[in-house]
Amino acid sequence: MSQQAALLHRSTHAIPKTAVGGQGCYIFLEDGQKFLDSTGGAAVCCLGHGNKNVQQAMIAQINQLSYCHTAFFGTQASEDLARFLVDSTGGKMTKVFVISSGSEAIEAALKLSRQYFLELPTPQPQRTRFIGRTPSFHGVTLGALAAGGHILRREAFRPLLTKKTSHVSACFAYRGKKDGESDADYVARLAAELDAEFQLVGPDTVCAFIAEPVVGAALGCVPAVPGYFRAMKAVCERYGALFILDEVMSGMGRCGTLHAWEQEDVVPDIQTIGKGLGGGYAPIAAVLINERVVKVLDAGTGVFRHGQTYQGHPVSCAAALAVQKTIRDENLLENVRRMGEYLEAQLRAKLASHPHVGDIRGKGLFWGIEFVKDKSTKEPFDAKLGIASLIQDTALKPEYSISLYAGTGTVEGVRGDHVILAPPYIVTQEEIDIIVNTTVRVVTDVFNSIH
Structure with missing residues (x-):
């Protein structure tokens, strides 16, 4: 070269x-x-x-139709992938929004959670804030970077980031847990910290709390201690905020179950997936949406005020479905x-x-x-x-x-x-x-x- x-x-x-x-x-x-x-x-x-199965699925889709704009048409490839993903959650998540990268998935999840509160029968437009964790990493676009708590990645762009996101401690037992502290006491302390953050910024101003089930790039594969996510979700429910799990890196089988939250005894309101979804065969990521959120949107405008040129791209969807079927069948x-x-x-x-x-x-x-x-x-x-x-x-x-x-x-x-x-x-x-x-x-x- x-x-x-x-x-x-x-x-x-x-x-x-x-x-x-x-x-x-x-x-x-x-x-x-x-x-x-x-x-x-x-x-x-x-x-x-x-992988020959994935390659052939992509070639077949290219031969049939490479692209059409979702404002005009749908494709069977995107419908089939969405159905597979919904079914993989046992119907706990009921809609899927397909885009091209994990950062885009986070952006869509943040906007959807904001719109959820605008679409309620009694709208809550004062909800404009998010609570993330530090250290954490949710992507490189400005909204995702603001939601994340990775100081080094944020530093050069901090003046451009929204001031509407604050952060609490990640669940990081190796460095965060005190000597002699039980898992239950550690969880209680972190839950109290999240509760205090809600109180500090105004409990009725928070759209959502966002976290990675297993923290990837920011901490190096750190899982939470037992009971942590149940406790965090309980705090969110106390104040009416949504609970977002970012599984872009840890999901789609990487941690031993297709969805990492299956091991945590919680179901998110919104979930992001990415890397293991298409296995690198095509750029693809997605947002999985709980029926709680879908119902509000459906009863309101019925329109997610967010769209991208390559959302639901048929070749990417065909690749991802072939990847997921291979994981299942083998x-x-x-x-x-x-x-x-x-x-x-x-x-x-x-x-x-x-x-x-x-x-x-x-x-x-x-x-x-x-x-x-x-x-x-x-x-x-x-x-x-x-x-x-x-x-x-x-x-x-x-x-x-x-x-x-x-x-x-x-x-x-x-x-x-x-x-x-x-x-x-x-x-x-x-x-x-x-x-x-x-x-x-x-x-x-x-x-x-x-x-």
Whole structure:
């Protein structure tokens, strides 16, 4: 590739290697390197690469109809995907809005929750606020960035962000739970914090509380302690606010059930999904909407005041439906659970004792490793060292050839380093062994190099 690349890459200082093919859990690079995609990109490639069923479904849809505008026509592809998704919730969610990315899904969810209060028989136009959590990440568009609590990603754009969003603490037991504090007491403390935030901003001004069932990029696969989400939803119900769960990264099977909320004994009013929905075969994300919200909209104007050119794109919908049917027909959620248990066991056996591994956490095939300077105090490394990025960059080298998805900001949103592992749902035990053993090599070599 020319060093004068026309494409604006993620950095203007470096041009990445070119991927020229992929099959199963592997990506093939232009220089012959065979790369084990142990993060599925950004927890996207749930079926791996080169799935023939998905490819054929996309080709068939392209041959039939590639695009039409939803202001004029519907398509069977979008209807079929929506029906599949509604049925997958047992009818608990009754409508689906399909767009192209997780950030777009969050934007739509925020606007829908605002419109819900305008469409009530007695409208509540004073509801203009949202409560999120910190650290958290909900997307890069301005509304999603405001809803999120990722300080580093927000910093440059903070003057552009709405002041209508405030944040409470995430449920992060490793760093947030006090010594000797039970799960129940920790949940009660976090619920009291959310309640106090409602009181502070005005209980009747909040549209919704938004949270990730398992925090992805911002914290590195942090699940909540038992009972947390039930308690948060109860606070929302106390004040009439909606309860939004962002499952863009943690949903669609990644954590061992198709919807992460199935494990939490709660049902959201609005749910966002994305990465594992289409598995990377086409850009797609969606908003799943509870009947509570649908009924209000239907009894009001019946019109969601939000539309996008590529919403319900038929090729993307055909791809996503083929992905979801493959997950169902090949019983891949069972493999997620089984291989997830094996991945956890191997990570703990081979990395938990490392002097700079502070915590290993996650669910299903969604695991994070947090690195610390001092294990006893949980003190993070100096942010200037860029530990997580160094580990990610090292893993990409030919002698390792795996992906370790780097993240920072686990401490006060600024310091702290972690990496994520999120292999495809088709991963085998042999591939898990390669992933874990190579991760151990990378971590060992990186820390040896900086001491």
